[in-house]
Amino acid sequence: MRGKVAVIGVGMIPFGELFEKGLETMAQEAYINCLKGVDKGIDPKEIKAAWFGQWSGGLIGQGTQGGSGLASMIGQMEIPITRVENGCPTGSDTFRNACLGVASGVYEVTLALGAEKMRDKPGVESLVAAGGGTGAGMGMHPSWMLGGGGPSIQALYATRQMYELGCTMEDYARVAVLNHHNGVSCPYAHYRFEVTVERVLNSPVVCWPLHLLDCCPQTDGAAAALLCRADVAKKYTDKPVYVLGSNIGMDHGNLWDKHNFIEMLSTIRAARGAFEMGGVKPGDVDFAELHDCFTNTELMNIEDIGFCPKGEAHKLLREGQFDRNARLPINPSGGLKAHGHPIAATGLGQICEVFWQLREEADERQVKIKNGIGLQHNVGGPGFGVSGVNILSRTP
Amino acid sequence: MSAPAPASPLFWRFNPEVYRLIGTKCKDCGHITYPRRKICPLCGSLNLEEHKLSRRGTVQTYCINWTVPPGLEPPVPIIVVDLEGGGKYQGVITEVTQAEEVKIGGKVEMVLRKVWTDRGINIYGYKFRLVEEALR
Numbered sequence: 001m002r003g004k005v006a007v008i009g010v011g012m013i014p015f016g017e018l019f020e021k022g023l024e025t026m027a028q029e030a031y032i033n034c035l036k037g038v039d040k041g042i043d044p045k046e047i048k049a050a051w052f053g054q055w056s057g058g059l060i061g062q063g064t065q066g067g068s069g070l071a072s073m074i075g076q077m078e079i080p081i082t083r084v085e086n087g088c089p090t091g092s093d094t095f096r097n098a099c100l101g102v103a104s105g106v107y108e109v110t111l112a113l114g115a116e117k118m119r120d121k122p123g124v125e126s127l128v129a130a131g132g133g134t135g136a137g138m139g140m141h142p143s144w145m146l147g148g149g150g151p152s153i154q155a156l157y158a159t160r161q162m163y164e165l166g167c168t169m170e171d172y173a174r175v176a177v178l179n180h181h182n183g184v185s186c187p188y189a190h191y192r193f194e195v196t197v198e199r200v201l202n203s204p205v206v207c208w209p210l211h212l213l214d215c216c217p218q219t220d221g222a223a224a225a226l227l228c229r230a231d232v233a234k235k236y237t238d239k240p241v242y243v244l245g246s247n248i249g250m251d252h253g254n255l256w257d258k259h260n261f262i263e264m265l266s267t268i269r270a271a272r273g274a275f276e277m278g279g280v281k282p283g284d285v286d287f288a289e290l291h292d293c294f295t296n297t298e299l300m301n302i303e304d305i306g307f308c309p310k311g312e313a314h315k316l317l318r319e320g321q322f323d324r325n326a327r328l329p330i331n332p333s334g335g336l337k338a339h340g341h342p343i344a345a346t347g348l349g350q351i352c353e354v355f356w357q358l359r360e361e362a363d364e365r366q367v368k369i370k371n372g373i374g375l376q377h378n379v380g381g382p383g384f385g386v387s388g389v390n391i392l393s394r395t396p
Numbered sequence: 397m398s399a400p401a402p403a404s405p406l407f408w409r410f411n412p413e414v415y416r417l418i419g420t421k422c423k424d425c426g427h428i429t430y431p432r433r434k435i436c437p438l439c440g441s442l443n444l445e446e447h448k449l450s451r452r453g454t455v456q457t458y459c460i461n462w463t464v465p466p467g468l469e470p471p472v473p474i475i476v477v478d479l480e481g482g483g484k485y486q487g488v489i490t491e492v493t494q495a496e497e498v499k500i501g502g503k504v505e506m507v508l509r510k511v512w513t514d515r516g517i518n519i520y521g522y523k524f525r526l527v528e529e530a531l532r
Contacts (some may be wrong), residue, residue, distance in 0.1 A: 146488050146511055146521065147464050147472030151475070155459030157478055163500045208460035208471075208495045255476055256484040257429055257437055384487045 001277045003396045004103040006233035006240040009038035010352040012223035013340045016190045017119045023062060026114040027073045030222035038226060048107040050081040053094030053114030053344030062117060070113060070247035087381020089116060091347020092388020096246040098227050108229050114344030115222035151215055153384055158209050158296035160261035164182050164255040167299060169209050173200035174317050175295035176213050179331050182324055183338020185364045190219045190340040214295040219340020223348035230396050231360035239359050242396040244278030245387055253382035266387035267304035274389040280373060282306035287329040287357060287367045288375040289350035292336045301377055302330060329367040347388060350376040354392050419483060421447035428483030453479040458498045467512055475505055475524055490523040503527040511513040
């Protein structure tokens with residue numbers, strides 16, 4: 001993978017409660033922004049294949065999407081388009097597939113686009129209608145999966161993390177404080193307000209030990225990236241961003257098959273493979289956009305990717321080591337906590353942020369670039385058994 | 397238009413996993429899982445045997461869900477249990493509403509309970525009950 005693929009442009013729309021926009025409108029706006037994001041311009045006819053990230057359409061009554069859905073939305077009937085669905089890392093995997101299309105040598109330019117309508121259903125129904133990653137809700141097994149949802153899986157981890165690693169609900173709240181603070185200055189974020197530890201702990205309990213403000217919001221959004229062969233990238237921009245590693249990691253979807261509840265093997269495997277592909281180490285990374293669907297999840301991610309040993313993330317957080325001006329900024333964009341989590345758009349939105357940060361175009365949320373390497377991560381799907389990690393760099 | 401009546405849940409009784417708790421154990425790596433498999437999900441071995449899960453175990457982790465699926469009354473306490481003799485089980489705890497009542501490492505056992513009602517038909521399944529140490 002390393003040295004073969006470049007990102008030449010990205011585009012997204014401000015995430016939010018976009019009741020006035022359909023899936024089509026959002027996807028089209030992200031696509032247009034992405035085309036405009038190519039410095040020297042691109043003719044849409046130069047795009048030779050596309051991958052369409054779409055998770056929930058059929059599950060929440062908006063029709064199951066296929067590649068033809070995106071073809072129609074962006075007026076690209078002459079190219080092959082494949083729909084990708086792989087749980088919460090759908091955006092990561094859509095990007096990965098578009099990378100593979102280029103790296104294989106088959107296509108010179110490819111498009112990865114993800115779009116998701118989440119708010120047309122109320123929050124609880126939306127998560128439950130889609131199974132919440134657990135097969136939760138009704139009609140499933142009478143004993144195994146009763147009464148759960150997306151938050152309950154991470155709440156089971158959060159309880160065990162506190163018991164085994166010594167972190168507290170205050171530490172979880174500190175993740176929300178940091179990410180909401182970062183999100184205030186991101187024009188693409190859904191929530192742009194500060195929170196305090198007290199406000200998080202006083203917010204309603206969604207699934208003990210997780211409070212409302214420990215959870216990312218339900219949000220609509222779309223995001224896209226254009227990829228091309230590294231050796232022709234300069235035709236489109238003088239500042240391409242190169243793909244070092246792109247990987248998806250698996251773990252059991254059933255919670256009763258898990259080896260423990262303090263780490264996620266899906267993330268560990270995704271990160272290990274991506275670092276191997278890129279020939280780089282966690283210590284080489286300047287900043288990371290990590291999947292903070294829940295606050296405890298972010299602490300696990302920091303450890304599972306290898307940024308610090310297990311049980312250390314909450315201590316480093318207390319010391320301010322993940323602040324935007326610190327040694328390893330985490331979620332300088334505000335993450336899912338501030339942006340929300342429009343599933344298939346989430347990973348590609350993070351890719352947009354990594355692209356802008358590496359090109360030092362992130363305005364007041366700009367982090368210090370030393371090695372010129374940024375990392376993007378998602379984790380989720382049934383039992384949080386799917387994770388995606390993409391590592392991008394200023395140099396091939 | 398009214399929804400069609402559900403199929404009788406009674407057929408579940410003939411499924412070995414649901415009430416008789418039959419799973420599989422890998423003879424190579426020892427991993428215990430359910431529903432029954434022909435291939436071990438952990439190591440890929442085809443060398444599996446049927447394994448009857450214990451109804452007793454200890455709490456590996458738990459949470460108290462206040463945003464439950466429609467049709468259930470919150471709170472629903474959810475636990476993952478380390479079963480005696482190996483394997484884990486995911487389920488709900490009955491007769492508990494507060495997080496403080498549950499302890500990691502605490503002993504629990506399965507009891508048969510009505511778990512919900514689907515258009516007039518009762519659906520039964522196992523729930524976990526905290527085991528009083530003094531009674532043991």
